[in-house]
Amino acid sequence: MNRKPTMIIICCIMLFILGSSSLSNTNAPEDINETSNKSTASDYELICDDQTGSFIVKRGNKVWNSFPESVEIAEGMKGAEKNKVRAALLIEVVNMKNESFTANSQTGSVFNEGVTVIETLSGVRIKYFFSDYNITVPLDINLNEYGFSASVSVGEIEEKGEFKIVSLSLLPFFNAGYYDQRGFVFVPDGSGSIIRFNNKKLNVPRFSQRIYSYDHTISRFFNTETTEDIRLPVFGTAFEDQYSLGIVTKGTAGAYITADSNTNLNKYSYVYAKFPIRLKDVYRYINDVTADVDIYQKSDLPDRIIEIRYLLEETYEPSYVDMAKRYRKYLIDNNEINSSVSNPKLYVDLYGTTIRKKPFLGIPVDQIEKLTTYSQAEEIVNEINKLSIKNVVYTYINWSRSNVWQKMKPVHKPDNILGSRKEFENLKREIESSNGSLYLNCDPVRIAKGRSPLSFFTDYAKDIRHYTASVYPFKLSTQTEDRNQRGHYLINLKNLSKQFSIWGEAINNIGADGISFSGTEVLYTDFTQKDGWQDITRSSMMSALGNLSGDKIMVTGGNDYTLKYSEHLTGIPGGSSMYTKTDDSVPFYQIALHGSINYNIASINSHENYTDAVLRSVETGAIPRFEFIYEPADKVADSMHKHLFYSHYKNWIANISEIYADTSEFYDSISGVYISNHRKIAKNVYLTEYENGRYSVVNYNSSKVDTEYGLIEAKSFIWG
Amino acid sequence: MNVFKEMMYILMHPINGFEDMKQYKTGSLYAAGIVSLLWFFASLVHTQYTSPWFNANDTEKTNILLIFVSTVVLYIFFTISNWSICTLFDGEGSYIEIVIVTAYSLIPYVVSLFAVSIFSYFLSLDEYMFINVITSVGLLYSVIMLMIGMIQIHQYNFIRMGFALIVSVIGVFLILFLSFLMLMLIREIIEFFRTITNELLMRSVV
Numbered sequence: 001m002n003r004k005p006t007m008i009i010i011c012c013i014m015l016f017i018l019g020s021s022s023l024s025n026t027n028a029p030e031d032i033n034e035t036s037n038k039s040t041a042s043d044y045e046l047i048c049d050d051q052t053g054s055f056i057v058k059r060g061n062k063v064w065n066s067f068p069e070s071v072e073i074a075e076g077m078k079g080a081e082k083n084k085v086r087a088a089l090l091i092e093v094v095n096m097k098n099e100s101f102t103a104n105s106q107t108g109s110v111f112n113e114g115v116t117v118i119e120t121l122s123g124v125r126i127k128y129f130f131s132d133y134n135i136t137v138p139l140d141i142n143l144n145e146y147g148f149s150a151s152v153s154v155g156e157i158e159e160k161g162e163f164k165i166v167s168l169s170l171l172p173f174f175n176a177g178y179y180d181q182r183g184f185v186f187v188p189d190g191s192g193s194i195i196r197f198n199n200k201k202l203n204v205p206r207f208s209q210r211i212y213s214y215d216h217t218i219s220r221f222f223n224t225e226t227t228e229d230i231r232l233p234v235f236g237t238a239f240e241d242q243y244s245l246g247i248v249t250k251g252t253a254g255a256y257i258t259a260d261s262n263t264n265l266n267k268y269s270y271v272y273a274k275f276p277i278r279l280k281d282v283y284r285y286i287n288d289v290t291a292d293v294d295i296y297q298k299s300d301l302p303d304r305i306i307e308i309r310y311l312l313e314e315t316y317e318p319s320y321v322d323m324a325k326r327y328r329k330y331l332i333d334n335n336e337i338n339s340s341v342s343n344p345k346l347y348v349d350l351y352g353t354t355i356r357k358k359p360f361l362g363i364p365v366d367q368i369e370k371l372t373t374y375s376q377a378e379e380i381v382n383e384i385n386k387l388s389i390k391n392v393v394y395t396y397i398n399w400s401r402s403n404v405w406q407k408m409k410p411v412h413k414p415d416n417i418l419g420s421r422k423e424f425e426n427l428k429r430e431i432e433s434s435n436g437s438l439y440l441n442c443d444p445v446r447i448a449k450g451r452s453p454l455s456f457f458t459d460y461a462k463d464i465r466h467y468t469a470s471v472y473p474f475k476l477s478t479q480t481e482d483r484n485q486r487g488h489y490l491i492n493l494k495n496l497s498k499q500f501s502i503w504g505e506a507i508n509n510i511g512a513d514g515i516s517f518s519g520t521e522v523l524y525t526d527f528t529q530k531d532g533w534q535d536i537t538r539s540s541m542m543s544a545l546g547n548l549s550g551d552k553i554m555v556t557g558g559n560d561y562t563l564k565y566s567e568h569l570t571g572i573p574g575g576s577s578m579y580t581k582t583d584d585s586v587p588f589y590q591i592a593l594h595g596s597i598n599y600n601i602a603s604i605n606s607h608e609n610y611t612d613a614v615l616r617s618v619e620t621g622a623i624p625r626f627e628f629i630y631e632p633a634d635k636v637a638d639s640m641h642k643h644l645f646y647s648h649y650k651n652w653i654a655n656i657s658e659i660y661a662d663t664s665e666f667y668d669s670i671s672g673v674y675i676s677n678h679r680k681i682a683k684n685v686y687l688t689e690y691e692n693g694r695y696s697v698v699n700y701n702s703s704k705v706d707t708e709y710g711l712i713e714a715k716s717f718i719w720g
Numbered sequence: 721m722n723v724f725k726e727m728m729y730i731l732m733h734p735i736n737g738f739e740d741m742k743q744y745k746t747g748s749l750y751a752a753g754i755v756s757l758l759w760f761f762a763s764l765v766h767t768q769y770t771s772p773w774f775n776a777n778d779t780e781k782t783n784i785l786l787i788f789v790s791t792v793v794l795y796i797f798f799t800i801s802n803w804s805i806c807t808l809f810d811g812e813g814s815y816i817e818i819v820i821v822t823a824y825s826l827i828p829y830v831v832s833l834f835a836v837s838i839f840s841y842f843l844s845l846d847e848y849m850f851i852n853v854i855t856s857v858g859l860l861y862s863v864i865m866l867m868i869g870m871i872q873i874h875q876y877n878f879i880r881m882g883f884a885l886i887v888s889v890i891g892v893f894l895i896l897f898l899s900f901l902m903l904m905l906i907r908e909i910i911e912f913f914r915t916i917t918n919e920l921l922m923r924s925v926v
Binding site for chain 1: 764780781782783784785787918921922
């Protein structure tokens with residue numbers, strides 16, 4: 001009679017059981033006792049397991065796991081490897097005997113029931129207690145409008161035993177891909193590279209590179225590889241119908257990005273960031289058999305935060321283009337980019353002087369060698385104007401004596417060896433006549449050794465032993481430090497901002513159109529402060545550049561923290577380091593930034609192959625750049641700028657005219673327009689599409705190629 | 721003028737010339753100084769201004785100090801060494817005599833250096849051997865003059881002179897070695913104070 005309510009109840013029970021069983025499939029432990037959290041500002045939902053600390057982030061039906069759920073059924077993997085995959089943290093500790101140990105949160109904490117989960121305002125705090133080492137690490141997972149962020153406040157790490165934590169890796173296997181899935185890992189090496197899942201490069205070391213570059217105040221005895229630096233602190237994994245993009249937002253400088261494709265031991269392809277917590281240097285006893293000594297930073301754990309933001313997106317067959325576009329949106333939304341495009345046609349770097357050993361009373365001493373005087377520069381500008389190229393950006397390098405000698409001075413003045421004030425004004429007028437602009441270069445960060453002895457004690461950054469740090473170039477032959485060459489010091493943080501403004505003021509007083517900064521890509525830890533770390537230098541540089549707001553700024557290298565302040569980026573990476581582990585070099589950087597900011601890659605005349613350099617510029621939407629000197633190239637032989645042997649301007653004027661004829665209209669049409677797509681359409685043939693429908697197809701092959709866009713000659717390009 | 725005449729006489733008749741010089745004490749110390757400076761100047765001209773065809777030196781990297789050391793300083797060291805040795809071996813020459821004889825003996829070599837530098841602009845590459853011949857003759861003449869001079873001022877026989885010269889050369893090396901040792905010692909002392917400063921610096925901060 002009254003069967004209907006009973007049926008409903010039975011149905012409800014069945015649905016409940018079904019629901020919970022499907023949940024317990026995604027989260028392995030049977031006794032699920034979860035903390036659920038739904039942030040109001042976010043479409044995402046966070047479900048965290050009380051016992052293991054593993055969590056899932058949901059948006060609608062889409063679920064992202066803190067570790068790949070398929071690990072439970074993965075074949076051919078040992079238990080220890082599986083546990084590593086399940087871990088949310090990897091830590092590295094040392095004891096007082098300087099023995100180093102590594103541990104993961106799964107075996108080190110979860111198995112010993114050392115996990116505590118506390119609900120917070122917008123997420124959870126998962127405390128992992130590593131009983132072997134008596135260390136507790138609190139991992140905060142917070143939802144936000146993009147996805148979630150994983151962070152650790154270093155000051156709240158508890159170390160009760162003799163073990164000290166030296167490094168920490170967050171969510172190493174978040175969104176890791178199984179080997180039979182079709183997908184890739186993105187790493188920001190140079191302009192970007194991708195590592196495909198199951199790429200079968202088993203005997204190659206995994207990818208591991210420091211964000212930005214090495215720490216300049218930490219000893220470096222060898223330089224065995226030439227690589228492109230990481231410019232953007234972003235990495236990601238993409239497969240099936242989704243991708244995740246990790247952005248290192250706090251503790252960025254000094255962190256390492258580590259990635260690998262699946263190997264025989266581990267069937268997952270992953271990418272994660274590893275953060276050094278205590279810095280380490282090596283003291284080497286020169287001329288002594290005593291073994292090298294490791295020196296760790298002597299400090300309590302300071303109050304600072306390391307954080308990665310994960311952007312989670314669903315899209316069908318995601319590619320690096322989707323990732324780059326997402327990152328572009330992130331930069332714009334967070335106001336991290338200065339969107340101003342002034343449509344320059346050409347960048348020209350002019351070198352005023354260099355330093356070279358010349359005889360003085362018969363004794364060879366370092367002296368200034370003139371390369372391009374003001375009136376000679378005017379002549380070069382005139383030659384370029386004759387080609388009727390408008391809107392050229394000129395960067396004058398070594399225009400001041402303190403510039404070429406790398407001196408720290410209260411006032412910087414143009415070098416009278418290059419000509420009179422009047423000649424300088426004439427140069428400016430000549431540049432203005434064709435709507436061009438003049439940027440004067442300076443390097444407030446690197447100060448040459450032995451120029452101002454007193455500053456040695458007060459003005460330069462110290463190394464880990466509190467001794468003034470000096471940096472030397474490396475020998476090409478032995479790849480060791482060359483202490484016979486001119487070395488330099490690095491300005492300490494107390495003086496950093498001041499140096500930026502002194503140079504800024506000097507350049508403004510001269511009446512240049514803008515300031516070109518070198519040295520903003522040089523990051524180092526200033527150990528003058530006890531708890532110094534590289535990220536403080538990063539934020540100091542940001543505030544130093546911020547103080548100059550209102551000026552037009554050009555920066556070298558184009559690291560992410562300079563984007564907000566820059567009008568032009570010069571010398572951004574045109575490709576990747578081409579590690580054996582990586583499969584393809586991709587223009588992620590350019591896709592993210594084109595249309596928002598003007599940039600150029602390595603100068604065309606410095607490239608060993610002129611045609612390839614032009615093609616690379618066209619493919620990446622980079623504006624061509626040339627480096628010029630007026631004097632013949634023998635003037636730079638054995639000088640500080642001996643690499644400029646190619647730069648005598650007369651040899652290149654015809655090439656400029658040729659490039660300009662071929663590309664001028666194309667660059668006009670894509671100025672300020674975002675890149676909408678980039679892909680390889682045949683071997684060594686790349687297509688770049690822009691949001692306004694323009695495209696370029698570049699053929700790097702030495703034979704012609706027939707594409708759907710038309711026939712492209714060898715080493716040539718077409719656009720439309 | 722008198723000095724110049726004497727010099728010419730010695731160059732033409734070294735045995736009699738040096739004997740007279742010793743007997744009447746006519747040698748000029750100024751002339752000796754000038755000759756040693758001329759040697760320096762000749763070497764400089766030779767390295768810097770020999771025609772590029774015959775010049776293997778990188779003229780842009782010429783270091784005047786090195787040339788000074790390898791001429792004038794070497795000359796001073798030789799005279800000191802010779803004086804010290806000959807005092808031990810019953811030589812009768814005074815230090816001033818040694819200085820003068822050594823300088824006068826250098827004249828042929830100095831002249832050959834100048835000559836070679838000038839001739840290098842008139843000779844073709846095939847005639848390179850003439851350059852060698854001129855310098856070799858100059859050097860040989862200088863050495864012979866030095867030998868005769870030593871025999872005369874120290875009143876040695878040939879064998880003793882030969883022995884004294886060889887030991888003098890060894891003496892030059894000894895002086896060089898000792899001066900290097902001295903320099904190293906000074907460097908060590910500076911390094912010592914530098915280390916102390918470094919240590920103080922490292923300890924002073926926190």
